Amino acid sequence: MLRQYETVFIMTPVLSDEQMKEAVSKFQDFLRSKGAEIVYENHWGLRKLAYPIQKKSTGFYHLIEFKAEPNIVAELELEMKRDERIIRFLTVSLDKFAVAYNEKRRADKDVSKVTEKE
Numbered sequence: 001m002l003r004q005y006e007t008v009f010i011m012t013p014v015l016s017d018e019q020m021k022e023a024v025s026k027f028q029d030f031l032r033s034k035g036a037e038i039v040y041e042n043h044w045g046l047r048k049l050a051y052p053i054q055k056k057s058t059g060f061y062h063l064i065e066f067k068a069e070p071n072i073v074a075e076l077e078l079e080m081k082r083d084e085r086i087i088r089f090l091t092v093s094l095d096k097f098a099v100a101y102n103e104k105r106r107a108d109k110d111v112s113k114v115t116e117k118e
Contacts, residue, residue, distance in 0.1 A: 002067045004039065004099050009080060009089035010059035013046060020060050023085045027064065030079055036068035040106065053087045065094075065102065 011023055024043070031038060044061035053059070073091050080086045094102070 001069075002037075003070055004065065004067050004094040005073060005091055006063065006065045006094055006098075006102075007076065007089060007091040008061060008063045010049070010053070010061055010087050011085050012054070012087050013056055013058045013060060015060065015085060019085070023083065024062055026083070027076065027079065030076060031064070031066055031068065031072070034068065034072045034075065036066045036072055038064060038066045040065040040102070056087065059087055 007027075009027075011020055015023070028038060028041075040063075042063045044063065046058055047061050048058050049056070070093075073093075077089065077091060080089045
């Protein structure tokens with residue numbers, strides 16, 4: 001049964017724009033190759049960390065929301081552990097309320113974009 005997950009990962013701040021995009025596409029491709037459906041993505045950009053990780057105080061944040069079989073999450077996290085560009089990651093399983101909240105938030109964001117253009 002497909003479940004909905006949300007993964008946020010932090011990439012090291014020393015990456016170039018190209019290297020960062022390559023890291024993100026690596027995980028997108030990995031998910032797609034395992035049959036996962038990417039529902040939503042958001043690149044949060046360079047943010048200050050709450051505390052230093054590997055002597056770094058900033059990192060590139062990226063969010064991927066996807067539907068997949070539960071066993072794929074462990075494989076995705078193993079891939080992230082092996083990638084030296086990733087300094088932290090967190091995957092959470094979304095319940096029906098979280099899914100509804102995310103969809104509502106995205107719909108509200110789309111409405112605000114439309115009203116700004118007018």
